[in-house]
Amino acid sequence: MGVEVVVDGLTKSFGRQVIWEDVSLTLPAGEISVLLGPSGAGKSVFLRTLMGLLRPDRGHIWIDGHDLADCDENTFHELRGLFGVLFQDGGLFGSLNLYDNIAFPLRQQATAAEARIRQIVMAKMELLGLLGAERKLPGQLSGGMRKRAGLARALVLDPEIVLFDEPGSGLDPVRTAYLNQLIVNLNAETGATFVVVTHDVDTARTVPDSIGLLFRRELVMFGPREMLLSSDEPVVRQFLNAGMPGSDPDPGGPPPIPPRLMPSGNRIRHTRQAPGDLVRGQRRDPAAGIVRGRAGT
Ligand SMILES: Nc1ncnc2c1ncn2[C@@H]1O[C@H](COP(=O)(O)OP(=O)(O)OP(=O)(O)O)[C@@H](O)[C@H]1O
Ligand SMILES: [Mg+2]
Numbered sequence: 001m002g003v004e005v006v007v008d009g010l011t012k013s014f015g016r017q018v019i020w021e022d023v024s025l026t027l028p029a030g031e032i033s034v035l036l037g038p039s040g041a042g043k044s045v046f047l048r049t050l051m052g053l054l055r056p057d058r059g060h061i062w063i064d065g066h067d068l069a070d071c072d073e074n075t076f077h078e079l080r081g082l083f084g085v086l087f088q089d090g091g092l093f094g095s096l097n098l099y100d101n102i103a104f105p106l107r108q109q110a111t112a113a114e115a116r117i118r119q120i121v122m123a124k125m126e127l128l129g130l131l132g133a134e135r136k137l138p139g140q141l142s143g144g145m146r147k148r149a150g151l152a153r154a155l156v157l158d159p160e161i162v163l164f165d166e167p168g169s170g171l172d173p174v175r176t177a178y179l180n181q182l183i184v185n186l187n188a189e190t191g192a193t194f195v196v197v198t199h200d201v202d203t204a205r206t207v208p209d210s211i212g213l214l215f216r217r218e219l220v221m222f223g224p225r226e227m228l229l230s231s232d233e234p235v236v237r238q239f240l241n242a243g244m245p246g247s248d249p250d251p252g253g254p255p256p257i258p259p260r261l262m263p264s265g266n267r268i269r270h271t272r273q274a275p276g277d278l279v280r281g282q283r284r285d286p287a288a289g290i291v292r293g294r295a296g297t
Contacts (some may be wrong), residue, residue, distance in 0.1 A: 002161070002190075002192045002270070003029050003082065003160045003161060003193055004026060004029040004193070005026070005027040005061065005063050005161060006026050006062040007023055007025075007027070007050070007059070007060070007061055007062075007204065008024050008059055008060045008061075008062065009022050009023075009059040009060065009082075010022070010024070010049065010058070010059030010061065010069075011023070011044055011057045011059055011145075012042070012049055012057060013168075018217055019042035019217065020042045020046065020218060022059075022213075022218070023046070023059070023218070024059075024219070024279060025257070026276060026279075027161075027193055027210075028121050028193070028210065028271075028273050029193050029273075030187075030191045030193055030270050030271035031187075031194070031209040031210065031272070031273065032187050032194065032195075032196065032208045032209050032210075032230055033193075033194070033196070033208055033209065033210045033211070033212070034196045034211050035197045035211075035212045036197075036199065036201070036203045036204040036212070036213050036215075037213060037214035037215055037216055038199055038239075041214045041216075042214060042217075043166070043197035043198070043214060046197060046214065047163045049061075050068075051080065051161075052068050052076060052079065054297070055069070056069050056083075056092065063079055063082065064079075068080075079114065081110055081157070083160075083162075083163060084154035084157060084159030084162045084163070084192075084222060085154055085162070086147065086150045086154045086162070086163065087150060087165055087181070088165040088169060090129075090138065090146040090147055090150035091150055092138040092149055092150055092153070094137065094139060095137070096131050096137075096138075096230050097135050097270065098125070098134055098135070098136055098137075101119045101122060101149060102149065102152045103118075103156070105153065105156050106120060106121070106156055106157070109262070119171060120156060121152075121156065124152040124155055124156055124181065125152055127155075127186075128148040128149070128151055128152045128182070130145065130148055132154060133149075139253070141233055142170055143170045143191045144175040144179065147167060147170075147179060148179075148182070151167075151186075155186070155190070158190070159192060161192060162186075162192050162193070162194050162195070163195050163197075164183065164195065164196040164198075165196065165197055166197065166199070166200075167179050167183065167196060168180070168198065168200050173202075176200065176202075176203070178249060180206065180207050181261055181263060181264060183196065184261045184262065184263055185263050185266075185267060187263075188263035188267040188269045189263075189267060191270035191271065194248065197214075201240055204240070205240070205257075206260060207296055208225050209224070209225060209260075209272070209273075210225060210276065211225050211228045211229070212228075212279075213228070213235070213236055213240075215235060220235055220280070221233060221236055221278060222279045223258065223275075223276065223277065223278030223279060224275040224276060225257075226275075227275070228278070233260050240283065252272075
């Protein structure tokens with residue numbers, strides 16, 4: 001389970017506003033990648049582009065040998081089916097109860113009988129600690145429950161790639177920590193490729209296998225967590241350690257790398273690939289050629 005996604009030279013603008021340019025990175029199959037960036041850096045736009053909801057101006061999104069940014073309609077539809085997404089606001093339909101919200105993607109597919117749908121929905125609700133709340137409307141739930149319900153819906157079709165847009169937003173630190181542990185557990189359980197975008201530095205430091213920093217219209221860096229957390233690139237240090245680019249970087253060198261959150265209940269992670277390369281945003285050597293050959297190999 002889980003597929004590799006290779007993003008190559010991706011650029012997105014709205015009119016004359018360039019959101020980010022020439023973003024290239026490889027999201028390892030079955031692992032958790034976090035893209036960190038300040039508010040307005042274009043994180044949500046990145047996720048929407050990655051799953052084909054927005055069209056990039058340039059660049060490629062290679063999945064299993066196909067380019068999501070440039071393929072025929074059938075392939076596009078199939079590739080889109082690989083994704084599940086937890087939207088920033090949960091993305092639940094306000095007029096549908098939790099059960100119907102979570103059942104929605106299954107009913108849209110119109111392939112499963114209602115009895116089977118019930119089995120699947122109840123299993124996902126149990127997985128996310130939502131049993132008993134089936135008949136509640138989204139407006140009657142706490143923020144944390146809404147997030148988990150959005151996540152149950154994102155997982156209901158057993159996606160190969162799961163996107164999380166700011167999973168901790170609107171939650172207190174205790175619930176954010178709980179959700180982070182849940183993300184790590186779900187990754188171990190499903191083996192799907194997880195991509196989390198957030199401005200929360202604690203999440204970025206403890207949850208992912210790989211981290212990237214999206215800042216001032218470019219992907220400053222992307223690579224294994226340990227490499228990025230010990231980087232002496234000033235902009236990375238400023239963002240990770242002080243939270244605010246522009247403030248003084250820590251004078252004593254980077255703080256120690258915190259332990260990575262491990263799955264609870266002795267679950268074993270499906271994958272831990274050998275650490276990949278560190279990708280530096282605009283500093284990629286154009287002579288190195290594009291990474292397209294790595295998709296689907
Ligand atoms: N559909 C759109 N049309 C025009 N501009 C857009 C559209 N969607 C996003 N933008 C602009 O793109 C920029 C990046 O927005 P985005 O929502 O991706 O930021 P973000 O990093 O997710 O921020 P936050 O952390 O606050 O969620 C913003 O300036 C926003 O106004
Ligand atoms: Mg956003």
